Amino acid sequence: MDYDRPLFFHVMEYAAAADRDVIGMVSGSPDWEPPVALRDGLADYVNADSEAFQYPPSEGLGELREEIAARRNVDVERVIVTNGAGEANYLAMAGALDRHEERTSASEEPTFVLTDPVYPYYPAKSDLLDANREFVAAEPDGTLDPAAVHEQATAAGDDLAAIVVNTPNNPTGAVYDRATMAELAAIAGERDAVLIADEVYDRYDYTGRFESALTLDVDDVVVTNAFSKSMAITGLRVGYAVLPEAMVGGARTRHMLVNVATSRPAQQAVLEALRETGPEYYQRNRERMSDRVATFTDALDAAGAEYTEPDGGFYVMARFEEFPGTLENVKRLVDEVGVAGMPGEAFGDAREEWIRFALVTPRVEEAADRLASFFA
Ligand SMILES: Cc1ncc(COP(=O)(O)O)c(C=O)c1O
Numbered sequence: 001m002d003y004d005r006p007l008f009f010h011v012m013e014y015a016a017a018a019d020r021d022v023i024g025m026v027s028g029s030p031d032w033e034p035p036v037a038l039r040d041g042l043a044d045y046v047n048a049d050s051e052a053f054q055y056p057p058s059e060g061l062g063e064l065r066e067e068i069a070a071r072r073n074v075d076v077e078r079v080i081v082t083n084g085a086g087e088a089n090y091l092a093m094a095g096a097l098d099r100h101e102e103r104t105s106a107s108e109e110p111t112f113v114l115t116d117p118v119y120p121y122y123p124a125k126s127d128l129l130d131a132n133r134e135f136v137a138a139e140p141d142g143t144l145d146p147a148a149v150h151e152q153a154t155a156a157g158d159d160l161a162a163i164v165v166n167t168p169n170n171p172t173g174a175v176y177d178r179a180t181m182a183e184l185a186a187i188a189g190e191r192d193a194v195l196i197a198d199e200v201y202d203r204y205d206y207t208g209r210f211e212s213a214l215t216l217d218v219d220d221v222v223v224t225n226a227f228s229k230s231m232a233i234t235g236l237r238v239g240y241a242v243l244p245e246a247m248v249g250g251a252r253t254r255h256m257l258v259n260v261a262t263s264r265p266a267q268q269a270v271l272e273a274l275r276e277t278g279p280e281y282y283q284r285n286r287e288r289m290s291d292r293v294a295t296f297t298d299a300l301d302a303a304g305a306e307y308t309e310p311d312g313g314f315y316v317m318a319r320f321e322e323f324p325g326t327l328e329n330v331k332r333l334v335d336e337v338g339v340a341g342m343p344g345e346a347f348g349d350a351r352e353e354w355i356r357f358a359l360v361t362p363r364v365e366e367a368a369d370r371l372a373s374f375f376a
Contacts, residue, residue: 004124007327007346014331015340022338023367025357028170028314030232032285037276038231041269056264058256060240064271071274072214072223074242080251081240081262085200086121088224088241089164091251093125095222095243096162096194098250103192110161113152115144117317117347119170119198131161137350142172142308142317146183153187162194163187168201168210171317171347171356173293173310178211185218194247195221200239201313203230203282206290210312219244227270229314230282236266289314292359299368303375317344317354320375325355337374339367 008026015022045052059065060081069076082088093112100110109132114122116135126133134156136148144165153160163184167176176184181197188195197213202225213221226239243251293310300307300318307318323329325344333355334340344354361367 006120008342011327011330011334011340011342015334018334018338020335020338022334022340023361023363023370024340025359025361025367026340026342028229028358028360029234030229030285030314030360031362032232032288034232035273035277035281038233038269038273040276041272042265044272045265045268052264052268054264056261056267058259058261059252060262061264061267061271064267064274065240067271067274068240068242072212072242074214075245078242078245078248079240080243080248080255081238081267082226082255083237083259083262084228084234084239085198085224085226086239087255087259088226088239089121089196089198090125091241091254092194092196092222092224092243092247093122093131093162093164094129094254095247095250096196097129097131099194099247100161104158109159111156111159112161113149113156113163115165115169116350117171117344119166120346122164122166123348132159135348135350138172138174140308142169142174142310144174144176144180144184146180146187149184150187153191153193156191158191160188160191160193162196164196164198166198166200168205168310168312170201170313171315171342171351172308173313173315173317174308175205175207175210175311177209178215181211181213182216182218185213185216185221189218189220193220194244196224197221198224200224200226200229204286204289204314205312206286206293207311214242222247227273231270231273231277232285233266233270236263236270238262238266238270289359292364295365296357296359296368299372302372305371305375314358314360315356316359317351317356319344319351319354323375324353325351330355333371333374337370339370
């Protein structure tokens with residue numbers, strides 16, 4: 001297997017090599033501070049006993065799992081601490097295939113139903129896992145019509161292993177409401193499949209509509225999450241999966257055999273930050289992002305662009321008249337405007353003409369002005 005270099009690396013490299021000042025709006029790394037308690041936790045760790053530098057339990061520090069379980073109102077045995085939401089998604093998808101195989105030995109083409117546009121690591125993970133993937137086009141406002149998912153799930157029939165969704169959504173910014181999530185869980189349930197809900201942007205819901213899939217009263221839901229975005233620590237690699245009991249064993253085995261465990265100092269610091277950080281930290285970050293969305297979409301209006309108004313998350317997708325969001329045009333924006341976004345093609349077929357902008361830079365206003373004057 002060859003190394004499959006993600007497109008965003010390519011764009012970031014292109015932007016870094018440009019012969020001018022470029023505002024990076026490619027990747028979703030927060031530009032704000034982690035909680036104070038997180039830094040304190042890491043600083044304290046330096047003086048910990050040598051024992052604290054040895055293997056933690058593979059499934060995660062007991063106290064961290066308990067803290068997560070209490071907050072999510074689930075049995076602690078269902079929680080596995082992972083290397084970010086990325087690993088949690090992998091464990092969820094691999095586990096869905098195991099479960100599918102156990103239940104329907106006849107199926108030769110286990111299938112994931114995904115959305116289009118899609119967070120590109122889901123189809124890539126499907127490929128890695130040798131599974132089939134089918135897409136359901138999102139509505140123009142980015143939301144998902146459960147009837148369309150039902151149609152695709154019906155077409156997949158016994159092959160359906162899981163429906164994989166992300167809310168608040170990367171790249172559309174849609175927040176799926178509770179009724180939608182309940183319907184998606186029911187559709188998966190009808191086929192004895194799993195609903196996987198990636199909730200890594202749960203702290204960035206601008207509408208107040210978001211509700212975790214864990215609050216649904218159903219069994220076959222896996223929720224994945226991480227502290228990467230909520231605590232602005234994408235580099236620390238601490239996330240988790242909450243799995244149905246029957247999927248825990250497989251996930252623990254995979255996690256142990258691939259990673260042994262997740263970094264102990266990182267888990268300890270996250271634990272302290274969870275305990276010490278009040279709601280105002282999250283609220284401040286949410287408000288900052290929501291202000292940026294307003295600034296950026298005002299400029300898109302001035303530029304005459306079409307865009308999806310985000311209800312959550314870090315991203316805005318926009319389409320400029322007679323300027324399709326191809327890689328070539330994204331490079332033109334780097335060179336001529338000094339703004340780097342992501343070509344729509346990275347997220348599937350439905351938004352090939354669009355460009356995704358990540359609003360995790362303090363220079364959103366400047367980027368917005370640059371785009372508005374280029375396109376006006
Ligand atoms: C939808 C989604 N899921 C998962 C991830 C990866 O999260 P983590 O850094 O915690 O692995 C990202 C990162 O951008 C994301 O956008």
